[in-house]
Ligand code: ADP
């Protein structure tokens with residue numbers, strides 16, 4: 001009987017981010033911030049999910065640029081490659097082999113229930129086989145690193161549950177304990193960051209504010225945040241205002257209360273609130289901008305970090321893949 005690869009002292013934390021566009025405030029407050037904090041709580045593995053991104057991006061130059069942007073953004077914002085393993089998904093091709101193995105124990109019905117597949121079709125994406133089997137690749141990502149905790153947004157929970165099912169199908173089929181059952185951890189309560197139109201901020205809705213946007217690329221979306229038409233002099237409700245919701249992500253509780261008071265008192269316009277938000281965004285991300293630009297310019301450092309990360313990740317992946325191959329009789 002195949003054994004589970006050796007037990008560890010600390011928890012393994014794993015997550016992936018698709019390089020499908022430049023990262024925005026929703027990605028930061030919903031995911032990146034927490035990923036960086038978690039590097040101090042366990043063995044963190046983070047990868048840039050470029051195999052997954054092929055389901056939506058089929059322009060090589062764009063995929064490369066986005067991949068570098070995700071890496072530079074994480075590193076500039078504090079991901080420490082001495083503490084966390086950062087790598088490109090495609091530098092560990094073992095996951096594709098495990099994807100195949102898992103696909104042979106997974107029923108069609110499980111994938112047919114995937115909400116995110118239906119959502120994506122609804123948004124006009126092409127129904128490729130890859131888009132349909134996306135959750136199996138994601139399960140392989142998680143299981144191949146023997147992950148304990150997967151920090152994700154609410155939209156990914158079903159994928160983690162499917163991963164738990166696939167681990168069990170395999171272990172049951174082959175009467176083994178090759179795969180560890182992963183759990184998910186939801187990103188913080190701040191986790192539905194609204195976009196400039198008040199809906200969930202998302203690359204695909206054209207309502208996002210980039211983490212490292214500058215000049216008019218920052219000013220335009222912020223000043224364009226949709227608000228109601230309450231006249232300047234009248235009292236306003238901070239709780240229903242997108243500008244206030246975004247400001248709250250950056251402000252201390254005193255600053256929040258102070259601005260909420262000005263909303264309620266009247267005589268405070270949305271334009272002024274937007275300018276204060278703009279200042280907050282610049283003050284918060286500004287100090288990291290140079291580092292991010294340096295990393296993007298100095299491709300070698302970035303590449304070295306990703307290659308070293310992949311080397312470390314691959315050692316772990318190989319162990320689990322070999323155990324799976326052994327369990328099902330491939331070796
Ligand atoms: P997008 O919706 O822009 O395509 P992704 O689906 O690539 O973003 O999300 C990457 C990560 O960022 C996920 O963990 C997701 O939950 C988180 N995230 C994305 N948008 C938001 C948002 N508006 N609020 C909170 N978290 C978000």
Ligand code: TRP
Pocket residue numbers: 014015016017018049052137138141142150152156
């Ligand atoms: N599907 C995830 C998203 O769109 C990205 C992802 C790929 C992932 N593989 C993963 C997240 C493994 C966590 C674990 O956000």
